[in-house]
Amino acid sequence: MVLLYVFGAVALINCAYYFLFSKFSFLKTSPKTVSEHPPVSLIICAKNEAENLRKHIPLWQQQDYPNFDIILINDASIDESLDVMEAFAENDNRIQIVNxxxxxxxxxxxxxxxxxxxxxxxxxxxxxSDADCYPASNSWLTIMASKFSDKKQLVLGYGAYEKQPGFLNKIIRFETLMTAVQYFSYAKAGNPYMGVGRNLAYTSDLYYDTKGFMSHIKIPSGDDDLFVNEAATAKNVALCTEPEAFTYSIPKKKKKKWTTQKKRHYSTAKLYKPKHRFLLAVYFCCNLLFWALAIAILLTQFWVFGLGILIFRLLVQYIIIGKAAKKLREQDLILLIPFYELFLIVTQLSIFISNSGEKNSRWK
Structure with a gap:
């Protein structure tokens, strides 16, 4: 009986998080009319991305924002990245190159x-954005820039992954979906904690006021989430959730490469503010406990009550995460949400255990 009570308590905590996530899932996006177009700089950092630059620079050039320049950063590439940048710069004076x-x-x-x-x-x-990302439309830059105001100095966007065949692709997109649901929801609740560099905007004033990346300059990752964690407040963050303002990347095709990428990303979470570490840890632990206890309780004489709790929690999850999936154009993930969640929990647990004994790797 005690096991049933514990299972019920864990499920309630799960549902409390989902109600937090509903702040994003049921958020209505109102079109914003922009009469002014202050100058904007689009900054792309590339390391050995010659092929992606050839494909994506034209898409950045085609953005319909009337007043912007493009700063291309060649980060010590050993391929033809610099040559590609220079070739485009010859015909477009909006492009500046930082070698x-x-x-x-x-x-x-x-x-x-x-x-x-x-x-x-x-x-x-x-x-x-990143060199391996491309905008969903020519309105991307306009919509992202429209979120700035005198008070809003940091804009969180959605960096999606292309839909491709295969189970790994769905897991990658589900993990991306759940990460976005969390950082959008926390920000909407006045407690922003991260963003993704694939689709992010902030003012140089905020950057210099925060002293840039100095507090975590020796950590290889975290140019996006650690900066947001330090610089974001309840009042200075805006959300950009219009589908036309998404960016897309090509996902990893091998699980090992994806988990290596996730190891690097997850390693920065230990540097988040204590309140964020606590909330994220409770969420993960409750998800892990929920599935472990669900299996255990279904093997006892109280399985009927356990099944009722399981169904209730899954119903809440389907409604709220399903709504978010539609908002972020990930509808094909809805049917098997519990299955993807369970697989992701096991994968994340193995990454956390692995990370505890490894040093951070450098950006490649």
Missing amino acids: VKNNEAFWASKKYALTLGIKRSKNNRLVF
């Missing part, structure tokens, strides 16, 4: 490269 060479103090540091790119910009409003 970064490694030094002993900041060897292979993306944060160092981004710092040089930000310093090159003469504009206060900065929009960031």
Whole structure:
């Protein structure tokens, strides 16, 4: 009987988180009419991304925002990235190139490269993406920039992954979906904790007021989430959830490469503010306990009550996460949400255990 009570308590905590997530799931996006277009800098950092640059620079050039420049950062690439940048720059005076060479103090540091790119910009409003990302539409830059105001200095966008065949693709997109649901929901609740560099914007004023990446400059990852965790407040963050303003990336095709990427990303969470670490840890632990206890309780004489709790929790999950999935154009994930969640929990647990005994890897 005690096991049943514990299972019920864990399920209630789960549902409390889902009600928090409903702040995003049921958020209505109102179209915003923009009469002014202050200058914006689009900043892209590339390391050995020649092929992606060839494909994506034209898409950035085609953005319908009337007043922007493009700062391309070549982060010590050993391929043709710099040549590709220079070829495009010859025919477009909006393109500025920052050619970064490694030094002993900041060897292979993306944060160092981004710092040089930000310093090159003469504009206060900065929009960031990655070289392997492309915008969902020519309105991407306009919509992201429209979220800025005198009070809103940091804009959180959604960086999606392309839909491709295979189970791994669905897991990658489900993990991306759940991460977005969390950081959008926390921000909407006045407690922002992270964003993704694939689709992010902030002002140079905020960057310099936060002293850039100095508090975590020696950590290879975290140019996006650690900066947001430090700089974001309840009042200075805006959300950009319009589908036309999404960015898309090509996902990893091998599980090992994806888990290696996730190890690097998850390693930064230990540097979040204590309240965020606590809330995220409770969420993960309750999800883990929920499925472990669900299996255990269904093997006891109280299985009928346990089944009722299980169904109730899954119903809440389907309603709220399903709504968020539709909002983020991930409808094909809805049917098997519990299955993807269970697989992701096991994968994350193995990554956390692995990370506890490994050093952070550098950005490649």
